[in-house]
Amino acid sequence: MTDVRPRTSRLPVPPNRRRLVAVVAGLVIAVPIVAAHVVAWIETEFALDQLARGLHGMAEFIGDAVPPDLSRSVVEQGLQGCVVTLAIGLLGTTFSIPFSLLLAFLGARTTTRAPLVYQLARAVMSFFRAVPDIVFALIFVTAVGLGPFAGVLAIICHNTGVMAKLWSETMEEVDPGAVEPLRTAGASGSQIAAHVVLPSVVPQFVGLLLYRFDVNVRSSLVLGLVGAGGIGFSINQSISLFRFDEMLTYILMVLVFIIAVDLLSGVVRHRLARP
Known part of the structure; x- marks a missing residue:
């Protein structure tokens, strides 16, 4: 077949x-x-x-810097510079909080429904973030003279833009289901922020604030190189006078100082992260 x-x-x-x-x-x-x-x-x-x-x-260059100058006057000046550097970072971070908070509220879709206000707040954030803190320091040095005050003002301006952006993005990550009932009931943006948004993001806000404090302390070291005070100013002076052994002493002190700030901020962030 x-x-x-x-x-x-x-x-x-x-x-x-x-x-x-x-x-x-x-x-x-x-x-x-x-x-x-x-x-x-x-x-x-x-x-x-x-x-x-x-x-x-x-x-x-390294041969001229080694061994470091550990004389009492140099060490005392370095310690004083580290204290001023820490103070610049602390005040710059603290005084930028209210401005950052205001911009964050205006620049977050969760709390601002007016497109024009939202875009203006975002533009202000972008401006303060785009201009480096060292440029702000140069501007303020010409306005208020040499010294740490110019550094504080520079940190305030730059950190306001950076922290406002970080905080606004954190606020926009809040669960919309918690916001919509209040918005439907006619609550204002400030009421939504006070009763829903802020209680939800306080831990993230504090963590970001500590991170920015760490960064601002490092930035204040660089600002000292342009006359804004602190240990950076001492490093710049020692280089200008070709005292490289003093420069190495200040750099070693900066290393210890930065490690201490890192450890402190890390401990605080770790405690905040605990449930």
């Missing part, structure tokens, strides 16, 4: 289009990245051979 069923011919297996698409997508992403790095290499005049030629000068 003959088989009368129609024979089915096997169709050729199509090529693996997924793999081809993945390769093309990888090239589309990789080529611009590589090109950007090539341009950056050229624009920054990155040259390892130039670094190798300069190693002799670096060795002489």
